[in-house]
Amino acid sequence: MALAAPAFAAPDKPANPNNEVQRGPSPAWVTPSEPLPVPANASGPIFMRYQDVILHIDGKGEQQYTAYRVRLLNSAALPMGNLTMGWNPANGPTMVHTIRVYRDGQVIDVLDKAKFEVLRREDQLEAAMLDGMLTAVLHVPDLRVGDELEVAGTTTSSDPTLGRNVSGLLFLGPTPPPGRYRLELSWEKDRKPSYALAPDIQSVAKSEADRLVLRFDNPPVRQPAKDSPPRYQWQRTLEYSTFADWPAFSRQFAPLFAKAAKLTADSPLRQEAARIAAANADPLARASAALKLVQQDVRYIYVGLNGGNFTAASADETWQRRFGDCKAKTALLMALLGELGVEAEPVLVNTQGVDEGFDARLPNAKLFDHVLVRAHIGGKVYWLDGTLPPVALPSAEPVLPLRRVLPLTAAGSTLAKLEWTPATVPEEITLYEIDARAGFEKPARISTTAIVRGMPGLQLQTQLSSISPGQLADGMRQRLVGAVWQTIEDVQWRYDEKAGASVLKVVGTGTVDWEKTSGGGRSLPLPGGGVSPPDRRARTAEQDQTLPFFQAGDYTCHVTTLRVPSDTRPGQWSTQGRYSASMFGRNYYRVFEFRDGAIRMVRSSRVEQREITAASAQADNARIAAFDNSMGYVFFDPYDKRGMTVRGDSVPTTDEIDWTSPDVPCRAVKPGG
Numbered sequence: 001m002a003l004a005a006p007a008f009a010a011p012d013k014p015a016n017p018n019n020e021v022q023r024g025p026s027p028a029w030v031t032p033s034e035p036l037p038v039p040a041n042a043s044g045p046i047f048m049r050y051q052d053v054i055l056h057i058d059g060k061g062e063q064q065y066t067a068y069r070v071r072l073l074n075s076a077a078l079p080m081g082n083l084t085m086g087w088n089p090a091n092g093p094t095m096v097h098t099i100r101v102y103r104d105g106q107v108i109d110v111l112d113k114a115k116f117e118v119l120r121r122e123d124q125l126e127a128a129m130l131d132g133m134l135t136a137v138l139h140v141p142d143l144r145v146g147d148e149l150e151v152a153g154t155t156t157s158s159d160p161t162l163g164r165n166v167s168g169l170l171f172l173g174p175t176p177p178p179g180r181y182r183l184e185l186s187w188e189k190d191r192k193p194s195y196a197l198a199p200d201i202q203s204v205a206k207s208e209a210d211r212l213v214l215r216f217d218n219p220p221v222r223q224p225a226k227d228s229p230p231r232y233q234w235q236r237t238l239e240y241s242t243f244a245d246w247p248a249f250s251r252q253f254a255p256l257f258a259k260a261a262k263l264t265a266d267s268p269l270r271q272e273a274a275r276i277a278a279a280n281a282d283p284l285a286r287a288s289a290a291l292k293l294v295q296q297d298v299r300y301i302y303v304g305l306n307g308g309n310f311t312a313a314s315a316d317e318t319w320q321r322r323f324g325d326c327k328a329k330t331a332l333l334m335a336l337l338g339e340l341g342v343e344a345e346p347v348l349v350n351t352q353g354v355d356e357g358f359d360a361r362l363p364n365a366k367l368f369d370h371v372l373v374r375a376h377i378g379g380k381v382y383w384l385d386g387t388l389p390p391v392a393l394p395s396a397e398p399v400l401p402l403r404r405v406l407p408l409t410a411a412g413s414t415l416a417k418l419e420w421t422p423a424t425v426p427e428e429i430t431l432y433e434i435d436a437r438a439g440f441e442k443p444a445r446i447s448t449t450a451i452v453r454g455m456p457g458l459q460l461q462t463q464l465s466s467i468s469p470g471q472l473a474d475g476m477r478q479r480l481v482g483a484v485w486q487t488i489e490d491v492q493w494r495y496d497e498k499a500g501a502s503v504l505k506v507v508g509t510g511t512v513d514w515e516k517t518s519g520g521g522r523s524l525p526l527p528g529g530g531v532s533p534p535d536r537r538a539r540t541a542e543q544d545q546t547l548p549f550f551q552a553g554d555y556t557c558h559v560t561t562l563r564v565p566s567d568t569r570p571g572q573w574s575t576q577g578r579y580s581a582s583m584f585g586r587n588y589y590r591v592f593e594f595r596d597g598a599i600r601m602v603r604s605s606r607v608e609q610r611e612i613t614a615a616s617a618q619a620d621n622a623r624i625a626a627f628d629n630s631m632g633y634v635f636f637d638p639y640d641k642r643g644m645t646v647r648g649d650s651v652p653t654t655d656e657i658d659w660t661s662p663d664v665p666c667r668a669v670k671p672g673g
Contacts, residue, residue: 019134021085021094021116027154029056029186030065036180036217038071045077046070048179049148053170055240057187061092061158062166069150072143080149081140089134092156101140102148110140161256161310166193167241167364172216174223174235181219185240186211196362198237214238225543229550229611231357243363247412253310254408257346260312260331261338267316273339283342283377287384287394290336296390298332299323310365329386330371337375344375348406358404359415374407389461391495399455422608423555425662427453431654432527432560436512439565440522443486444512449505451660460502461495476506485510499660522636526601528558529632533624534584537617548611551585555606557666561653562599562634570594574635578649579628580668583620585609589668590632593651599634600651604666
């Protein structure tokens, strides 16, 4: 929970009361908590004598009352006197009730001498956000160690998009300071919401006719179970919603986008759609052209002004001003697709990777932070995101790792589940080529290529497309020339739209760090060949030991080619053996081949199970000691006449195949085999 509640003092005659925090009494529906006595052995920076967070639902929306009284035990607590607040005046007024300091039996009313000041507006302009938020601060004067600071205020939220519906959650964080805490949900007559309690707080909930109250005295630290799936991360949480169900939520939002996507009779977007249709007969090509137009010709700026947090600007307005946020870009794209005869609907998503358990949550607008388009073309589903760079084409899978999404339809839709499957193409492939044919003591010609897909690849595209080739080459020289690289001769970068990958290649010369061995031999750990053992999966004793373990579904591949010195013979070279093993739901694979004067190696790591049971994790913990964590060595022995034999594997060099293709040989056909 936030420990510093926002509070503001209004000027004598504000031009717009909502633009300043007003001063007044606490609402009638509030009954403050009794302060908890401070124990004689209190330690740490603060003791929370009480903290109340009360959410009240009325006919206009919701109000949140936040109050606390805190004892400052040492100097680390003094920054609590720096009170800060951000609020959106479009959602309603904000009011401060109390700011007091208690010292040696004396009560000091801070607002008699100090005032809050609005310091700035639109404090997120640098992040291309126009959200209408105002920010103000007050520094409590003469605050001392041993004082008690009491603050109380109420904020109002009445979003025109939601109308009478409200939704959200209250929660107690995992590591609250010692003290007394209360979470409360109250409502006016006929405004009772649905609510849901996390299992760990159901026993402390007290239900009354017009409220639900949860009280905690000195609540223990309760961290979510380590490495557990996101659906188990919800602790000490109270959800509330006045939406009947997810279809009702979908039905309320769908008309907003339908209205925003409706074009005027003389809209210039009709001409743009006609131009796209004339140039492209294929529906998918038309959708791609429409998407690129939205991505390329409309810059991204978040607009939350005047109720725009949930409501999209119209397609015509967005096209006229040539900027918009995800809502505006989605409405614009929907308008173009409608003109082109492509069936599509907007879809609400969460981009933070925590959506896997949303089907167990109450309908809540605050669960989502993004909207994009799902199109239906030729019996297939395609995902289109107007906020991505103009190289991101319609894709069969979302670029973002989405698991639960909400389509917005006139009939109303439930949450759609996107099944997770192991990646078939590596998100990242790193190619290394070392041409050491000149000899052990000579500099080698070295090239490295990084092929990066998905959102990281698009982020690279955004970064690297903004600089010139000369700037890129100079930057790589400054970064790489040193211990290994002696020269950087060429730097090439491109974004492969068909592969959906950023491709960066660096060519130069460098020193090969051969390790000398007895008898005139040499050894070398190949770049990208090392395999680190996995960490143990374990939890502290107080956490649930039966929960599954969770991991991100990544897939990486390293490909290395070493062209050996020309004056050596194949029979003088050997490598470590083939390796393929699965542990904790991840397959580790490494294979070598010596052919045509080149040692070739492929090593990969791919998650094949995002969740593993506690029993499986315990069994794999016992196998870690036997894990092969060798460095991918190759060995030269001038007296070795046996030669190197490789059975069953054919490994291409870095330049024998197109490593941006979807069928690269980066993994074992049968994991563990």
